[in-house]
Amino acid sequence: xxxxxxxxxxxxxxxxxxxxxxxxxxxxxxxxxxxxxxxxxxxxxxxxxxxxxxxxxxxxxxxxxxxxxxxxxxxxxxxxxxxxxxxxxxxxxxxxxxxxxxxxxxxxxxxxxxxxxxxxxxxxxxxxxxxxxxxxxxxxxxxxxxxxxxxxxxxxxxxxxxxxxxxxxxxxxxxxxxxxxxxxxxxxxxxxxxxxxxxxxxxxxxxxxxxxxxxxxxxxxxxxxxxxxxxxx
Numbered sequence: 001x002x003x004x005x006x007x008x009x010x011x012x013x014x015x016x017x018x019x020x021x022x023x024x025x026x027x028x029x030x031x032x033x034x035x036x037x038x039x040x041x042x043x044x045x046x047x048x049x050x051x052x053x054x055x056x057x058x059x060x061x062x063x064x065x066x067x068x069x070x071x072x073x074x075x076x077x078x079x080x081x082x083x084x085x086x087x088x089x090x091x092x093x094x095x096x097x098x099x100x101x102x103x104x105x106x107x108x109x110x111x112x113x114x115x116x117x118x119x120x121x122x123x124x125x126x127x128x129x130x131x132x133x134x135x136x137x138x139x140x141x142x143x144x145x146x147x148x149x150x151x152x153x154x155x156x157x158x159x160x161x162x163x164x165x166x167x168x169x170x171x172x173x174x175x176x177x178x179x180x181x182x183x184x185x186x187x188x189x190x191x192x193x194x195x196x197x198x199x200x201x202x203x204x205x206x207x208x209x210x211x212x213x214x215x216x217x218x219x220x221x222x223x224x225x226x227x228x229x230x231x232x233x
Contacts, residue, residue, distance in 0.1 A: 016104070016147045017050045017074075022201035025208045026176075031057055034101050034130050037229050038063065042098025042128075047119070048105030049085070051077050059083070068092075089118040097122045101130040104225075107149045116165035123232040129167060133158070135174055135226040139183045142193040153226050167230040174223025178211035179203075183224045 020027060031054060038044065040062060046055045049067035051074055058065050066084040069075050078085045086092055100119050106112045119129055134144070134152040144152065155172055162169055174180070182203065186192075215223065 017053065019195060019197055019200050020053050022197040023204040023208075025204045025212075027053060027057075029208075029212055030054065030103060030132055031061075033132075033227065034058065035061065035063070037130055038099045038101070038128055043096070045086075045092075045097050045100045045122075047089075047100055047102040047115075048108070049078060049083070050074055052081050052083055054101070054103055055083055056081055089115075089122060092122045094121055095124050097127060098124055099128040099130070101132075103132045104134065106131065107134055107151055107153070110150055112150075113161050113164055116161060116167070120166045120232055125232060127232040129228070129230045129232070131158075131226075131228040131230075132175070133226050133228075135223055136180065139180070139187055139224065141183075141187045142191050143195055146193040155226065158226060158228065162228065162230055166233050168233045169228065169230045171227070171229040173215075173227055174219045174221070174225065175215055175227045176208065176211050176224040177214050177218035177222060178207055179224030180222045182207070 034054070035058070041064070044058070044063055044065045045068055046052075046058075046065050047068045049055050049069045052067065055065045055067050055078070066086060067078050068086045068089060069078060070087055075085050075087070100123060106115060109115050123129065134149065136154060137152050140149070140152050155174075159169060159172060
């Protein structure tokens with residue numbers, strides 16, 4: 001990937017992050033899932049931390065989070081919030097991290113298996129990995145393309161990649177089950193390259209809470225996103 005492509009993805013990533021400002025229920029549901037899976041004391045990395053949407057909240061809850069972020073603007077924002085920032089995985093020593101989470105980042109990376117192998121390298125034995133990613137190629141829209149998504153994931157493909165990288169899966173399931181149908185309708189009708197913060201906010205307040213309630217049943221079969229909890233073997 002050349003520098004121009006990298007810069008383009010970084011810019012589009014910032015655009016994507018701005019939508020999270022209108023999605024508190026979505027954000028806190030992921031935070032609750034991370035807290036339920038992780039130890040409250042282990043060294044923790046937020047891979048692709050963005051503006052610190054998750055790191056800032058988890059630090060306030062006592063989790064010792066360090067950030068990995070390559071965008072200089074976002075790195076500055078993280079440091080302004082007194083968060084420790086690493087400019088990539090290579091400088092981080094082997095077997096030095098207890099747990100890693102990454103929210104909607106791997107789909108921006110061409111060689112995601114190499115990144116998973118990087119996670120495996122720096123995690124301690126039995127270290128924990130939490131991933132939250134966009135699901136189902138059928139939902140891939142013009143908006144996905146614009147913001148730099150290489151792919152959307154299905155269970156089978158993601159399971160295979162995690163196993164190649166050396167992980168043992170504890171839980172693998174779809175999330176935001178109602179969101180699958182909303183995203184499919186968007187893909188088949190509007191299929192725009194933009195999504196408004198207003199529409200995200202309405203969905204987050206009025207629909208997402210019901211989707212979350214249905215996930216324990218419907219998430220076995222479909223969802224707008226896919227969630228992984230795994231251990232380093």
